[in-house]
Amino acid sequence: MKRLMRFYLPLLLILALGQGCNKDDKKDPDTSFNRVVMLEHYRDALIKPAYSAAAAEAAALSQASIEFTANPSAEGLNNMKTKWTATILAWQKACMFNFGPAAEQGVKKSLQEELSTFPVNLSKVDQILAGGTYNVNDFNRDARGLLTIEYVIFGNNQSSEEVLQAFESSIRKDFLNALCADVASRLLAVSNQWQSYGTEFVNNSGTDAGSSVSALYNQFVGSFEAIKNFKFGLPLGLRPGQIAAEPALLEARFSKISFRLAKAHFDAIAEVYRGKDESKALKAYVNSVTGGKELVNTTEAQLALIENLFDNQNVNLDMEEMILTNPQPLIDIHTELQKHTKNFKSDMSSLLGIAITFSSGDGD
């Protein structure tokens, strides 16, 4: 018994000391990154401005639609196209914040799915335009949203005159007005809800599943992967089982701004990573943790490489034509996006200790 005590007493002392040490070490905790400041930066400098800009563009689009359908003209149609382009470009800066007010709620899908599902189901839309019924709240998300509006105002390889002529149909007018009003009201609702949700967002500053950091991060990574998978991979035919390129799967193929949108989306993702103020964003957060500096360097090098590949192309290039004639530069972008995935996805979440799953137990 004595021997036992001799063994355990020091052990207990060490344990006690260990606990004691903890209590004494309260001074200067400024070594830690301040996630509240980071979340405030995202809310005030990126998320709220992005949603209110997109909502404003969508409201202008909806107004233009009312004016155009009241008195269809070539000028009005052009105005519609301009407003639509401005809206979908503004949306690229908001689409990765697909959580909180933008998240799926009950039967309502997430804002991203409601607004920018593609490819559009052309036969469904044609059926509506031929006199079928529609409901902007049903599950036919591939027959509404920004890319359905695109199909209705640009047409599928139709001249402006042909499209304008088609607007003699009152169904087409009503449908366009309904689509534009739907996009505008959904964006406005989310933009408004951020006024109150913003406080909750900043206060929920942990890193567990359900925290703001986890939500922001997971949607950011998901949005990045969507560029790779859906804006490049699928239309280029780079998915297993595809036997050829499928340009019909391109986003925004009727307006021929697919490449411009993909680039805007990628630039917006890079901006989310770096922040408007580099000292308050994800990049700075990564930089502050063990092993972070190296990852920041790797990430910046790869981002620069991809940005360079985008810049080497004319931003207004027609992706559909390029896929069929000279796809290699696009395949290269896809390859480099894939190489970058680990930097954003696994390396970053691991270094930051952010929960990427919804339930407990990472190996208990």
Next chain:
Amino acid sequence: MFGLLMAFSTLRFVWLGWIEDHYTDTIFHFHYFGFSWIEPLSSPALYVVHLLMLLASLGIATGYFYRISAVVLFFTFTYTELIDLTYYLNHYYFVSLVCFWLMFMPEPGSNFKLPAWCAWLIMFQLGLVYFYAGLAKINTTWLLEAMPLRIWLPAHNDLPIIGSILALPESAWVFSWCGMLYDISIPFLLLYSRTRSLAYLLVVVFHLLTGLLFQIGVFPLVMIGSTIIFFSTEWHHRFLALVGRIPLAGKAFRISASQDGNGYLNTNFPSWLKFMLIVHVAFQMLFPWRYLLYPGNLFWTEEGYRFSWRVMLVEKAGDAAFYVKDSQTGREGLVNNREFLNAHQEKQMSFQPDMILQFAHFLGNHYKNKGVHEPEVRAEVYVTMNARKSELLIDPEVNLMNVEDGWAPKKWILPLQP
């Protein structure tokens, strides 16, 4: 006590909607080696299984239909765990083991006397869990680099009061050493009557703290509840008598306040039971050491990692890119994993070689049915471990369709860079 914990755990699982999330909303399930025949039932059937599990837990807690309850609990719980390897947790394995032995333990009589072997077996199992978990922490990464706690602790710097402590660089070392010493010594401190009360206090503090810091579900409660068994029989009788005095509770739990006699029931148990106990104890002591038979870094290859009480030891994450190639046309495509897996499955698969292999085989068969000729599947898997720069886990050129899983060392795993 155990029964109540299980009932709580089952309710929590169903309440959180995990039946759908884990088992029925996914296309593919990762199987345990040797249990590939286990498939999830339909969603309603799984609810029935969980209802049975709940009833059985309550049966064990109250002593009604004890034997049937124990058998039902063991099979329903173990079945549920075996559906998908993604959700493997050491404490679920522990629960399964305990449930297994509950089937063989005599029905508790009104005087609540148990044969000594029952208590000793559970104490052995608990002690082993702690001791082996402690042994596993004795390595340079854990003790000298304070990894992975140096990643995990600062992530919680927002907690009130202790948050600022967690952010301190020194804390990770203190926590690492305390954790190791705690795990190694707690079984002995609990066994020794003089230190027992203090040890139990440590158990409660330790598990509450880890429960607060990490997403580990019911594990802290399981351990806080289970370690009570180390207390003497007199203590248990006093405890039960106390419960018995509470109106209704006494009736519900078939406790009579008039407990007499101390100590354990003396029974001579049959030789088959003796044999099973010896096999069990030997297996439990030896199986965790199988990793010594495999080359390479255990934490990197994970060969012989599971079922060995290695808990919360390493921070790993990976990105697994699968390429499927049509061997006739030569056309190769990149898989979108999320088409087949949920976020949890993808995360777990991306750094565990056996799961990568299973998924590769699934993909090969899937695309074969979709018309890809004799698909070749390879995977580029970058894994980061304990904040190291990520590197390739497996050979990206190996056609995984030609590889079968087994006990032999996996030669297609690349060694960890020095």
